[in-house]
Amino acid sequence: MKTKSHTNNEDVIAAYMAMYEISLNEAIILSSRETPKERLETYLEWHGVFDQSSYMLERCSMHSSFSIDAIPATDLGTGAAKDHFAASETHLIKRWTPIGNWFHDRGKLGLDPYQKSTGGNILPFVSGSLRDGTPFSGVNFASQDYLSLSSHPRLVKAASDAAARYGVHSAGSAALMGNSDLSLQLEKKLEEFLGFKECTLFPTGWTAGYGIVRMLAQPGDHIVMDMLAHACLQEGAEASGAKIHRFPHLSNEGVERRLKRIRSSEPSSGILVVTETLFSMDSDSPHIKELQAVCTAYNAVLLVDCAHDLGCIGPTGRGVLELQDMVGKVDVLLGTFSKTFASIGGFVATQFDGFRTAVRACCGPQTFTNAMTPIQAAVILEALRIVESDEGQRRRLKLRDNIDYLRTQLKRHGFVTLGEPSAIVPVVVGDCSDARTMTSFMIKNGAIVNLVESPAVARNQSRWRLQVMSYHSHADIDTFIECALKARADVLWEVVETG
Structure with missing residues (x-):
């Protein structure tokens, strides 16, 4: 039986902490940079004057001119959109179409959770469709309606x-x-x-x-x-x-x-x-x-x-x-x-x-x-x-109760959550491959989430950004946790089967 090991990555992070005299969070970010040049640019931004931001470098250094057919199939599970920007293409629109094609091919494998649409009110249970029209329904942790006022x-x-x-x-x-x-x-x-x-x-x-x-x-x-x-x-x-x-x-x-x-x-x-x-x-x-x-x-x-x-x-x-x-x-x-x-x-x-x-x-x-x-x-x-009003206070108290319950249940079951209690609950689900597979499982099985991946976050820090509402119930949260446990087990089983 073979399971994934993160020992090597942990060693790299520890080495960066010692080498650059930086914090754990900074070392995690540096470890996601693929080349020494990128790591140096990031470090200089933090500790010296550097006129170009890592944000814009990530957006503007899209230099791959390969068509999507030239990218290995595994790229659909691990690659990033910027890798498909055709910078050498002289036609300005055609520079971008490989990115659309890449997302389309991801969708055919069930690995594209973006550009979803809803078919009714924003509630703790929601129905809608994926970009390709595939319907979904389930408990909703993907909408920004913190006090559940959108249908008030x-x-x-x-x-x-x-x-x-x-x-x-x-x-x-x-x-x-x-x-x-x-x-x-x-x-x-x-x-x-x-x-x-x-x-x-x-x-x-x-x-x-x-x-x-x-x-x-x-x-x-x-x-x-x-x-x-x-x-x-x-x-x-x-x-x-x-x-x-x-x-x-x-x-x-x-x-x-x-x-x-x-x-x-x-x-x-x-x-x-x-x-x-x-x-x-x-x-x-x-x-x-x-x-x-x-x-x-x-x-x-x-x-x-x-x-x-x-x-x-x-x-x-x-x-x-x-x-x-x-x-x-x-x-x-x-x-x-x-x-x-x-x-x-x-x-x-x-x-x-x-x-x-x-x-x-x-x-x-x-x-x-x-x-x-x-x-x-x-x-x-x-x-x-x-x-x-008093109603607003009641809704805030209910929201906080839901936040605390969700974070407690996630921690109890070994999920990594970030930050302090708020209506945003970031859950780290790891590298792109695992994150995309788990997200696909969640949406297909009735737990609607948003996936955040590189370049919005570090490559090895893909996460669900769960968004809690005051109208969520503990039962909604329990349903979500049950599905998340199954999604994690499904990914681990794939690792064992292919190891």
Whole structure:
């Protein structure tokens, strides 16, 4: 009988920890880099000035020109999409079609869990279809509806009433005449809830994050950002033209080292520090009070993204900032409504008078796109009222009970979970091959999950990003655990059979 051994990989990780004098998490990330050049570039990003981010290197160094037919069949179980980018192809569209073909071939083997669609309300039990039309149904841990508000009767009525009164379209940019009195009410309500003087709405969370980073930092400025910051923040930084400095995940010491170095050589440059209240791939948080103090000491502006915790964490739903006594106390707060507030849209909030008007006029992703629709604004307003109410508190308590129960059961059965308790429960399922096989088994057998793999996470750290809802029951969680145990056993049996 033959089983998989991770001893060699553990030895490599230990060697990197000693060689580079880095943490376990950093060593795990380095071990996923395939060449010495990639490892050096990653290390320099963490511990020295390096203008190109690993995020963009991963996206832009797609150099394979082979057709999908030239890739071994095993690549469907272990390869990455970037390996199929045809960089040598002169036709710009044809550069990308091998990636689509690769996903199509993965789908024929049941190994493509992406681009799923639902066929009804977002509930703890969901039905839908895969990209190729194959139907699925099962317990739902793949939807972002943390307080289970997406089908709430009050929100449905708010949407219906807004459509009847305002129609279904904003019909203009916020810089011109796209706002409605509902969106202005929402901005004022958010200012009160968040403890800021000015709040500005965006039609999506992505445009808010990308747009505000690109607007704040200019060529000649510096952006100091957590290496695991969300893609919209990463791409906004790249587009800004500012110099980018990545710091090790959650390391306030790493931030201060970079700020000290920048200020010693460029005392008059602008500096933007970027982090998140709750990181979506690892479910962990920085020490924000300490980080804000460091930024203030070096005259840097701190931008914090609260996408995954606002509304669903904290006694009154004000998120990690509430838990850390930092409500209204960071320089810039960025957020989205797509996780807890049953809608799309985003916002940026500050304590500085006049900033909203400047954003409307000068932030391209707001100025040159249509404003949030009245229906969005009405739904978010009603969701915010529930979040602030006793009902909202009950839903948060039920959500936390579900989170604790799920994490306890996963740990009891030997699954590796990351981070702290939140509505995101990352479960590491290992290398791409095992992860894709287990995910396929889960979806076919009634447990709907999302798989996250490289380059979003390290190659050997593929994971399910489970998303918990207040309407989940312990029975739903038990059903999920039972299926996960079978999926793991199925993968181990394949190893034994082929060993």
